[in-house]
Amino acid sequence: ATNGGAKSGSGGSAASLTLVTPSPPTVLDIAHGFNTPSTLVQFAILDTPVTLGEDGSIKPSLAESFTEPKPGTYVFKLRPGVRFSDGTPVTAEDVAYSLERHLDPELASQAASTVITVKKVEVTAPDQVTVELKSPNPTFLANAALIWQIVPKKLAEANPQTLGTPEVPTLGTGPYKVTAFTVDGVTLERNDQYWGPKATLDRVKVTAIGEPEAMRLAVSSGSVDGTTLIPPQEARKWEGMKGVDVRFYPGNAIAFLSLNVKDKYLRDVHVRRAIAHAVNRTAVQQLAVGGKAAPARTILPQPQLKALYGEQYEQVVAGLPDYPYDLAAAKAELAKSAYPDGFTLTVPYASDDKRVDALQAVAADLGKIGIKVDLKPLPPDAARAQRMRHQDLTMGLSELSYGTPDPGEVLPDLLGEVAAQPQGFNFAQYTTPEMEAKINTMLGLTGKARQDAVTEIITLAAEEQPYIPLYYAQYGVALNEKFVHSIGPWTVNAIGAIKVR
Amino acid sequence: MTADLPAGLPADPSDELPPGVLLSVRGLGVGLGGRPIVDGVDLTVGAGETVGLVGESGSGKSLTARAVAGLLPPGLTATGSIRLAAPAGRPGPPVELAGAPERVLRKIRGRRIGLLMQDPFAMLNPLLTAGAHLAETLPRPARGEVTQRLAEVGITDPDVARRYPFQLSGGMRQRVAIAAALAGDPELLIADEPTTALDATIQHEIMQLLARIQAARGMAVLLITHDLRVAFELCDRVQVMYAGRVLETGSAKALATGPSHPYTLGLINALPAVERTAVRLEGIPGSVPRAADVAGQCAFAERCAQRRDDCLTARPPLRPAGAGRLTACLHEVVPRPVASAPEGPAAAAREPSAQPLLLVEGLRKQYGTAVALAGVDLRIEPGERLGLVGESGSGKTTLARCLLGLTEPSGGRITFQPPGTPRHRVVQCVFQDPSTSLNPAMPVGATLAEASGRAAPGERRPPGELLELVGLPAAYATLRPHRLSGGEKQRVAIARALAVRPELLICDEPTASLDVSVQAHILELLRTVSAELGTALLFVTHDLAVVRQITDRIVVLLHGRVVESGPTAAVLDSPDHDYTRRLVASVPPAPALTGRDACTS
Amino acid sequence: MRAVLRKGWGPSVAVLALLALITLAGPWLAPYDPGAHDVDLGAVGPSAQHLLGTDNLGRDVLSRLLAGTRTALIGPVLIALGTTLLGTTLGLLAGYRRGWLDAVLMRLTDLMFALPGLLILIVVVGVAGGSYATAVLALIVLGAPADIRVIRSLALSQRELAYVDAARTLGLSGRRIMFRHLLPNLGPTVTANLLLSFVFALIALSGLSFLGIGLPAGTPDWGLMIAENRTILDLNPWAAVAPTLLITITAVAATILGDRVFERLSA
């Protein structure tokens, strides 16, 4: 594709695609580039032993097959004859090292916390790698599908901190290989060494346009072919563009307001319920993601609910305690609390947070029931660091997205005891022995028992309201009509899901 | 020599100029948006003739000159006729310059009419060498003649051509400018006060140089000056301007000895002479009006001692007043010869006393390696009037500033009597430039009140009284300085200095930038107040004629050293030191009115 | 246009006076509470109810503009006053007293001039908590050196004039000479500096808001309104265009006034 030349369209060969991202890919190694633009490219060039199927199920990929001989131990049989894009064969050592490296604190891998349960990774045969977990973990395989990117051991060992930067290009076994990585973006070409079906596009370029409006204009004018990352706040403007196919799919994500139960005021459950009544979810989702969302009543992402309960998930949700938008009810709830006349809450936020409009709407509604919210902007890094340190937590708007269909990640993340420690996601600091026990039991269950255990947990969470579920965001893909795609909630390799029409 | 030209006759309607006439200006007006500044000026310059244009500041001399060169400042417009005779050797009709397109004017400028301006410091491009100025002006075939051209203006050092203006002294710059103005060999050189910014001795040299070149080339010169003595010495004919019009014209000699306009007479009377001390210096009262305000009357009437009723009813035309002379006065002029003071005991130096008011011993001042004062000894008796003369850079101002405490001396001793009095009650100063010596943001009254507050408690005088002391109405107290004329500002400055009743008043060239008639007023004022209040004067100047009028004793400074001192009359009449002699020689003689018979009727 | 330039004076004063009035009375003039939102309404163009339409949260743009006048102008006014006060005082001291103070100040301004200003501003304000007060302080410190230089060089040249010598000859104190004699004569420049600093600060602060540094979200402020409302240019362009125009008009008026005041006072 041309790089935004005045002439429109991607010109020349149609098997060439230019995708645009809101910020540039940084490092093509998940250890240091665990961010959306970077992983978009990583999944196209780096293979994983297993991957996710269209329904979210685990499927073999670089591993020909895998078994779980006993709970918490996995054996992966590698596909023979796989080569890196430079022609060197992939060994079991490469595969084992590619997972093991994330355990090394020296590497400071951004994916380290996802493999925290891994005990050891061994080459048990020339074509076999065995992973042993400290305890059984239903999310291990799903995480492995994302972060166990196969890289050459020699290269990764020699350049622990710089692998995947323009200085030390990474090598992969995926359908594409990197041919250029500059400030202008990353250029990929088809990897002819790829073991699977050959990629249909000859060339893919991924480039960044920071201004959302400029990004939209670039797509609508045909200077670029599209994006898989429509900025949610701008979603409204993307529809109805000529020659561009825009589609939204439900994300495996949940947006919520966290209420720190250790806070002087928020510790009162009536206060939390009052707030829940006072939040206008329609408004919030309108402002946060341009209405491209479904209202949420519980803290589990929609695809996970579906995966767990099947189609009857809606009934389960309907049975949960509900707090509809109702200021009178909110006032009544607040009257039951220790602070019937309201109070003032200081809410820090990152100055670059695009969801600040939604926060403002929440603040305005809370104002109406007597809770004054002071929004306090902080430099983005300071805001995030502070939040991860669980410092000055009060109320916060978060959106967490997950890669796995199993609720075994979300629930401990939001309600578990470990996650209530600094660096965990339990921003509500909500942890009780009862809840902790329920979660631990649930993790070991399967089938209907598991469903019931989860129902119990989310019911309790709904009663206590440490988190006010807000919405399930939908993610948008815009592509020039010359292309078609099959990107959905479980798509790992989005670039691989795009084809010429 | 050319006094028989039909100078200043009514405009010649025919196309031809009379033979011998190079430039003929008729009815020239210069206006600013309809308001006349120069009004109906006639001017004739013959080939090879030197014509002087004199008059007080603001009378329109420069604008007349610039109108002739077609170089009026933006916004000003010229009317009337300016005709230049066809080039010598190529007879033809004269060229009309008024309203001529820039293309025509550019051919004339430099090659037929040269213009030399007042300030040699501003006239040269700071980024070009002296040689480059010449080379770019010389006609193409003569580009190599830079050295010869510089030699013509008395610069023999070939190195000067490579120097930049900032590396040249004022005199050198003016020489380079003259060479540049003459590079195109013009037939007429307009020199607008070419020496005002220079030292007395240098002034003299430059004037002599101009006269020499003029004679050698047979070039016509229109010399603009406010110094009547210079005009009378160098010019064939002199034309007196006032408030944008011509009041009198005639041969230099005739005008000098018998002016036929009261204004000319007034100017001559105000001139101090180096040869004698006047009993009373008489300036013309009042100040120059704006041309627009006196359109229908005699412009000088307001200030004229001989005014009659008819002076105010119509504008007097220029009427012939003898051979080659014209005057715009309806009446006969009554000259009053100036009385010379006898060189009596009054002006004699006082005996040195045991208790001088000021004693300066071995005063030295250095700026880096430059020595401004190289050991000066000086004493001033109470009530004495001491003159301090010397060329530019000789250290006069430095000495004065050391006495005032404005500059820290590098060595030597300054003692005032009686010891212990704060310095500001002993010595005060009147500075050179009236335009900056008053705080523009303060009303005159506030300035005076502030000064008077510094006097000893019993001697504080209200501003009104101080103003009256220097001959200004008390109502001036409410005015801000920009409303005052130069002379008035200098009077206020004197009042401010006198407000603290100092024992010694230092005057650093207080009249250097004033017109003669205003200068006369100020000098007279200083003489009277010093006599009345018994204040001693230290009068710094480089004008020997002025120093003669006002001091008892003089000290001549050269390169930071006293080279001569003694009673004023004695030193000026028979100078000892070579430098003093040169200084005296450079002062043009003052005109001596011959009395009633000089005035033709 | 001709009238604005030739006279300039009248319209400029009128504009600034009007703004000053709004600054004082803004909250009472606003037809709506500038914070009152109506998300269901959302961003809509001008109508009889909302003369300049509404923003994303359904807030009345006109009311926010009026209320925002205060935030938008108080910072620049403070910066202008601070810069001018600091610059004038230090410049006068350096220029009149000379000596070590002058030497130190000159080295310091040299240093400041060698700083990449915008860069420093972003680093300081971006890092040190991003508060509005930091931005104001940083802009005062960054703006002062230019004023110090200008005032110092003027003080140096005024100091050479005879009236200062006369004041010194009268034995007046340095302070009196500086503030009673020199300062009034620097009036035109000081006033021009004041207005220039104001314009500079107005634009710099709005730029910071644009980068998301400075004021908390939701504060009615012109710069912030531009930044926030540029996403709804398609729905209600006035929400972003109106504050842009206001900034421009204010800056033009202040610049013209500065030029005119300078001309008039120094005439």
Add this chain to the structure above:
Amino acid sequence: MVFARVATRRLGAVVVLLLVLSVLTYGLLALAPGGPEQALLGERASTPETRAAIRLQYHLDEPFPVRYWYWLSGALGGDFGNSVYFRQPVLSVIGERLPVTTTLAGFAIVLTLAVGIPAGLAAGLRRGSAIDRGVTFGTLVSLAFPPFGIALILLYTFGVALRWLPIYGSDQVANYVLPAIALALGQAAVVVRQTRAAALDVGGQDYVTFARARGLSRLRVWGSYSLRNAALPVMTVAGLLAAANLTGAVFVEQAFSLPGLGSLLVQAVNQKDIPLVQALVLLGGAVVIAVNLLVDLLYMVIDPRVRHGAAA
């Protein structure tokens, strides 16, 4: 050699200045809340071991002077460290983006001068004319218009509505046209004002009148008198503008998504990428100094007073 002497005399001052600048920046970044940890960890949960390893690796627990010393000794050896966010040597991160910024700066300054000087001269030499009033009003407005506003308007008009020019990218000359115009508009206004004032000043000088009085051609009066003398103050301003552009035209780079030093700085500040910010600030200081030196040297070439003053 006069030039060389001036340049070497400056060098000492430059070293001191850069040192002071580096201490200040480093201190500010080190003492501010937040830190590179978060950038290193991404926005994800992390293990205590990882965090400890990072703190050790980046000396985050050592006292400020020690950390500064690590940085300084590296910098003196030419190693400015690695960018925290980009995981590359700071110098190569900057090196990659430098061409974008220099191209934009060069383009903009050429445009600025090419428009600003003639317009300023035209206005100054015809004071009060229609041209003067038009130019003056134009400068007022473009000075007063917020810079990012200009960028967005240009983007819409020429990139979207008219489609004359590309709206993103950084590898073709055409990519720089709109950003350069956006940048030059406000700057040209500054140059116009300065040129106009200089032309007014020079136009009233005796030497120009004297030059005309000598019948010099219009070209010569313009070139070697008006233009050359007016050039001096204009040069100073042009230098300041060029320096500002070279240190990163933040707003324009942001608006046009140009990967230059300005947007890099904003990003680095947000990530608290200390080595990167530090290097960018120092580079900025060095650029300003270098440009000032260049202007001074040019002054010496043009103005003999400066040249000889320096020689004395």
